[in-house]
Amino acid sequence: MNKLAERVQQALVVAIDNDDLVLPTLPEVALNIRQAAEDPDISISHLSKVISRDTALSARLIKVVNSPLLRATQEVTDLHTAITRLGTNYSSNLAIGLVMEQIFHARSDVVEQKMRDVWRRSLEVAGVSYALGRNHSQLKPDQAALGGLVHQIGVLPILTYAEDHYELLSDPVSLNHVIESIHPLLGDKLLQRWDFPEMLVSLPGQYMDLERDSQRLDYIDLVQVAVLYCHRDTDHPLASVPIMELPAMKKLRIDPYSDTLRAELDEARSMFY
DSSP: OOHHHHHHHHHHHHHHHTTOSOOOOOOHHHHHHHHHHTSTTOOHHHHHHHHTTSHHHHHHHHHHHTSTTTOOSSOOOSHHHHHHHHOHHHHHHHHHHHGGGGGOOOSSHHHHHHHHHHHHHHHHHHHHHHHHHHHHSSSOHHHHHHHHHHTTTTHHHHHHHHHTOHHHHTOHHHHHHHHHHHHHHHHHHHHHHTTOOHHHHTHHHHTTOTTOOOSSOOHHHHHHHHHHHHTTTSSSGGGGSOGGGOHHHHHHTOOTTOHHHHHHHHHHHTTTO
């Protein structure tokens, strides 16, 4: 790691430890959805009313319900039917995850582009995680998708920090070093602060531990496999990871080289776009 990356990393670690780093807050609509969903007797109409305050989000949920992975015989055209089809738990988890996009905004073009890239990759990983959860495990696909949507959430505070430190912004190599080494720690901190479910709180910090071997298949395993799948056929170092040897892969018991699976997961990649 070069000098600049090392210096910035130390500064960030100190800022994190002292709670001096400005961390993004959960969008208000996400808080409202979570609050509504905590009521065990919530009606579909009430949740629909809360989500419909955000028109872009409503359109996204309707689109998800009509995606190839979930498509029913008849196209869904309204939010109430979409929530009925998904169920209130599913709908609220997916809505909270998709609303994260609102945090991905920057003042400079360089950072904006980087944030867009992170979000686009998160959407792809979420789609693949959803498909793995739904078709190849007993885990809840909505939680798997939420895990995919937030697996790189720790990159945000670093990019915000970079906007105020031009020497870091103008040195992409150092910036990438800092992102790689710090975002897992920051991601865990953010999800804790946002009161995310216990099963996802340590996901950003652990999904890149390729030797991690949990007792039974969990959401971190699904996101890890999804991340590696989304890097296939690229020139990224993760593309050359021997995927069959991963503990996560052994627990999933799927053949990543089967044409049927590849077709299914490739379709899932665009599920949340």
